[in-house]
Amino acid sequence: MTSASARPTRTLLTGAVVLPDRIVADGAVAVSDGTIAYAGERTSLPGAWVDVAEPDGWQAGLTLLPGLVDIHCHGGNGGEFGPDAASAHRAARHHHQQGSTTVVGSLVSAPAATLLEGARTLGDLVRSGELAGIHVEGPFLSTVRCGAQDPAALVDADVALVAALAEAAGDGALAQLTWAPERTGGDAVPAALAAVGAVGALGHSDADFETASRALDVVAAFGARGGLPLATHLFNGMPPLLSRAPGAAGAAIAAAARGSAIVELIADGVHLDGGTVRMVFDAAGPEHVALVSDSMSASGLSDGAYTLGGLDVAVSGRVARLTGNGSLAGGVSTLLDQVRWLVRDLGIPLSDAVAAASTTPARALALTGSGSLAPGQHADLLVVDSQLVLHRVLRRGSWL
Ligand SMILES: [Zn+2]
Structure with missing residues (x-):
């Protein structure tokens, strides 16, 4: 886990992505100002995001879950x-x-x-x-x-x-x-x-x-x-x-x-x-x-x-x-x-x-903004490995 708590305004995260209706093997989540801008197939990323790089040291092969x-x-x-x-x-x-x-x-x-x-x-x-x-x-x-x-x-x-x-x-x-x-x-x-x-x-x-x-x-x-x-x-x-x-x-x-x-x-x-x-x-x-x-x-x-x-x-x-x-x-x-x-x-x-x-x-409890990786939701997500061991947590767009 990182100790950096700064909130980057635009972040692109890639890996397997657990969406409400399916799991995308080669997926991406785009985060803008603490909110999810896109979550889905990497090949369908909106044009504004295709040149954005993942954070330094980003590891391939991990899975992105919604914040619990x-x-x-x-x-x-x-x-x-x-x-x-x-x-x-x-x-x-x-x-x-x-x-x-x-x-x-x-x-x-x-x-x-x-x-x-x-x-x-x-x-x-x-x-x-x-x-x-x-x-x-x-x-x-x-x-x-x-x-x-x-x-x-x-x-x-x-x-x-x-x-x-x-x-x-x-x-x-x-x-x-x-x-x-x-x-x-x-x-x-x-x-x-x-x-x-x-x-x-x-x-x-x-x-x-x-x-x-x-x-x-x-x-x-x-x-x-x-x-x-x-x-x-x-x-x-x-x-x-x-x-x-x-x-x-x-x-x-x-x-x-x-x-x-x-x-x-x-x-x-x-x-x-x-x-x-x-x-x-x-x-x-x-x-x-x-x-x-x-x-x-x-x-x-x-x-x-x-x-x-x-x-x-x-x-x-x-x-x-x-x-x-x-x-x-x-x-x-x-x-x-x-x-x-x-x-x-x-x-x-x-x-x-x-x-x-x-x-x-x-x-x-009708908690709005929480509960899934979907555009418009809070940028709350977990990065886990194949054994579901926690690597990083993003909450409201900031790494904890
Ligand atoms: Zn109790």
Whole structure:
């Protein structure tokens, strides 16, 4: 990776190019002033670009991927998305440098005052362009499906808090909120979110199939932001899909397969079996699966003792668990780690894995300018080798 951060006004990059609809073996991406001007076959480059050379030291035979889009991420490199601005900045920078050029910062459940402070801090990062939005995971969640969420912070649904969070975040920065529809007052949450332009995400829920299906349908009917309802880390934080109790997992897979929801997967090799990931890709298709890191502060660091939302976490062998109840406490992967696992170990086609880490999550929250290599998009791209090892990251036209 280069340390140069200057933004050249015109850059031509060549290699295999992963486009939304195909992979071009002999391709080119032309970047002008932080925006993609062209992406496609090298032989079809517009005339103004044919004499432009690649940057010094440009290596042939590499692959250009769109910048990845992580819509559920709590931290990394020792930083955490919360009230502390320096810590949040550190986390965002880590994921950008590791290839997630678009990040939605996630807040774990906490007392209202802490959540509001976190929303204010992250709102500033959205306005500065470091984050693409804010995800509040809770606090209207099921205490029996709380996972690593602090059970003491979980409360019945409160639409006044939804409005206050959106106002603290400012300017439509609140992008998604995870809630359990079976909580008292849960039926009112989709409308409260739609009123502030945020997408409802079903998660950390003990709801039965009917309740969960209805909740996803109501979010879809509101169509807030132009996005789609989400299921927060499918299978994690909800009962298993059983023959006579399909629950939230069954409802979410069915909605995704119909094209009316997008399911998040933490495809880090820890939270889900590889067969589960492949089954969901086959059932819902990459257009309705969003890979998410759900990463906490230890992402990018070694095993040891950390915290998540103030709770103690031990990371061992790249698995993060609460020291209290042993629950998985988020992950430590990045989206590119997940794409690599899907392609190299699970045999999922590169274009499908990349779509689930870029185009689809961007569409879930209608994040404009991100998610694909297409003219007019932000110049966000990754340069990787045949093993999907990261060589360089271009974000908003600058090398990180
Ligand atoms: Zn989370």
